Amino acid sequence: MRKVAVVGVGMSKFGELWDLNLRDLVVQAGINAIKDANIDGTEIKALYGGTMASGRLIGQEHIAALIVDAMGLNPIPATRVEGACASGGLALRNAYFAIASGAYDCVVVGGVEKMTDATTAEAVTALGGAGDQEWELLQGATFPGLYALMARRHMLEYGTTEEMLAAAAVKNHANAMHNKYAQFHNPITIEDVLHSKKVADPLKVLDCSPITDGAAAVILMDLEKAKEHTDNYVEIAASAQASDTVALHDRESLTEIRAAQIAAREAYRQAGITPKDIDVAEVHDCFTIAEIMAIEDVGFFPKGQGGRATLDGETKIGGTIPVNTSGGLKACGHPVGATGVKQVVELTWQLRGEAEGRQVADAQYGLAHNVGGSGATCVVHILKKP
Amino acid sequence: MRPGLPLLWRRTVERYNLVGSRCETCGTHFIPARNICPKCRRKGKIVPYKFSGRGKIYTYTIIRVAPEGYEFFVPYALAIIELEEGARITGQVVDIHPDDVKIGMPVEMVFRKIHEDGDEGLITYGFKFRPVNEVHQ
Numbered sequence: 001m002r003k004v005a006v007v008g009v010g011m012s013k014f015g016e017l018w019d020l021n022l023r024d025l026v027v028q029a030g031i032n033a034i035k036d037a038n039i040d041g042t043e044i045k046a047l048y049g050g051t052m053a054s055g056r057l058i059g060q061e062h063i064a065a066l067i068v069d070a071m072g073l074n075p076i077p078a079t080r081v082e083g084a085c086a087s088g089g090l091a092l093r094n095a096y097f098a099i100a101s102g103a104y105d106c107v108v109v110g111g112v113e114k115m116t117d118a119t120t121a122e123a124v125t126a127l128g129g130a131g132d133q134e135w136e137l138l139q140g141a142t143f144p145g146l147y148a149l150m151a152r153r154h155m156l157e158y159g160t161t162e163e164m165l166a167a168a169a170v171k172n173h174a175n176a177m178h179n180k181y182a183q184f185h186n187p188i189t190i191e192d193v194l195h196s197k198k199v200a201d202p203l204k205v206l207d208c209s210p211i212t213d214g215a216a217a218v219i220l221m222d223l224e225k226a227k228e229h230t231d232n233y234v235e236i237a238a239s240a241q242a243s244d245t246v247a248l249h250d251r252e253s254l255t256e257i258r259a260a261q262i263a264a265r266e267a268y269r270q271a272g273i274t275p276k277d278i279d280v281a282e283v284h285d286c287f288t289i290a291e292i293m294a295i296e297d298v299g300f301f302p303k304g305q306g307g308r309a310t311l312d313g314e315t316k317i318g319g320t321i322p323v324n325t326s327g328g329l330k331a332c333g334h335p336v337g338a339t340g341v342k343q344v345v346e347l348t349w350q351l352r353g354e355a356e357g358r359q360v361a362d363a364q365y366g367l368a369h370n371v372g373g374s375g376a377t378c379v380v381h382i383l384k385k386p
Numbered sequence: 387m388r389p390g391l392p393l394l395w396r397r398t399v400e401r402y403n404l405v406g407s408r409c410e411t412c413g414t415h416f417i418p419a420r421n422i423c424p425k426c427r428r429k430g431k432i433v434p435y436k437f438s439g440r441g442k443i444y445t446y447t448i449i450r451v452a453p454e455g456y457e458f459f460v461p462y463a464l465a466i467i468e469l470e471e472g473a474r475i476t477g478q479v480v481d482i483h484p485d486d487v488k489i490g491m492p493v494e495m496v497f498r499k500i501h502e503d504g505d506e507g508l509i510t511y512g513f514k515f516r517p518v519n520e521v522h523q
């Protein structure tokens with residue numbers, strides 16, 4: 001397989017963007033990425049679009065065709081990739097294969113979700129589609145509920161506390177203060193999280209990622225072509241993916257996401273590195289407990305120590321391993337299909353030294369961890385500064 | 387999601403009676419029924435199995451923001467139950483104040499209303515769980 005490089009990245013503003021539709025969002029992100037790559041668009045030979053629930057949220061399917069049309073890139077082939085909240089990461093991985101295989105030299109990946117046209121109840125119902133409809137959702141489960149079931153086990157088995165969970169949200173809001181694209185620019189405290197409205201005990205509103213509109217785009221190129229084109233590229237050192245049961249109750253352990261552990265292990269093998277070599281990470285913090293499990297699953301901390309490490313500030317910028325410098329899903333926002341692509345946008349900025357007020361010093365390796373549903377799909381990418 | 391009539395009808399036996407399946411090769415129980423044993427695959431021999439309905443609470447939460455059609459029950463305890471045969475299943479815990487639910491609590495299956503689709507829509511029935519007094523077992 002050929003090696004693959006990221007040569008351009010871009011995103012739209014993330015937030016409740018009532019004046020923008022899905023086309024507007026994706027065009028903003030796409031134009032930013034094409035400009036960033038310093039290409040005119042004719043080099044792009046295929047498009048991969050990640051979106052989870054556009055049919056339920058805005059009644060629009062056939063999203064890849066819509067994106068390629070809106071971006072003025074017809075007639076290149078356009079393919080939608082869906083894997084619940086991991087749709088963006090999966091689209092990126094399929095684009096990666098398109099280049100690695102030699103089929104194309106340059107492709108674009110777009111991730112997008114337009115969520116605020118739907119009512120909150122409709123959005124919650126649409127997101128429920130990531131779980132097992134007949135055996136979880138029909139029983140009255142919700143996504144915060146499923147992660148709460150995991151949180152309760154993590155607290156029982158490892159002594160994780162609500163303060164430790166809250167610390168992840170507090171850190172991510174602090175990081176988002178320095179990200180102009182982020183949905184939230186308000187610092188919060190552990191007390192704020194603990195006293196916010198209960199959603200599914202032990203999770204409160206401020207443990208949960210918000211409903212967000214947004215898009216992100218990445219341009220990939222064959223590594224050798226990228227070297228001829230620019231000095232400002234980042235190499236994709238690993239792309240790995242794993243699956244697990246859709247229903248949470250079928251898993252042996254609820255304190256880990258096994259698909260994430262397997263994908264991470266495979267990613268480290270491909271990159272020839274260990275977790276200690278990672279300088280900055282974007283992990284899938286759809287809920288605070290998800291970040292705690294993620295930093296354990298990808299090997300930054302031993303199982304059960306993620307909560308303590310977070311409370312102790314080890315995942316802050318300047319800590320042993322900065323996590324979610326963008327603000328994460330919690331504070332940068334979680335437009336579901338865009339999230340996995342946005343993670344790679346943020347890591348690219350970090351590795352190029354362009355992350356402004358949230359820059360991690362001398363970052364060489366970045367890891368992106370993108371989870372679908374309660375963990376049935378996980379994609380891990382490792383990016384490397386040349 | 388609003389469950390449609392065929393979806394509910396086709397699963398009536400499983401949902402009303404907690405009927406799943408069992409792999410006779412490795413002894414693993416499945417609910418919902420699986421037709422392929424993930425461990426044994428083609429070597430597995432799958433037969434139908436009716437669960438006793440007894441088990442223990444493996445983990446739980448209290449749902450305070452409900453999906454459409456479940457608002458009436460809020461706040462309600464939602465749990466993963468470890469059935470005595472070893473399989474786990476997701477269900478509500480009833481006949482107890484949600485704050486009193488605990489991990490490890492013994493429970494048994496009860497037949498209850500699950501969901502109502504407005505005043506004139508479908509009513510979905512199925513299983514929930516209620517605490518049992520171990521002394522009487």
Ligand SMILES: [Zn+2]
Nearest residue numbers: 409412423426
């Ligand atoms: Zn078997």
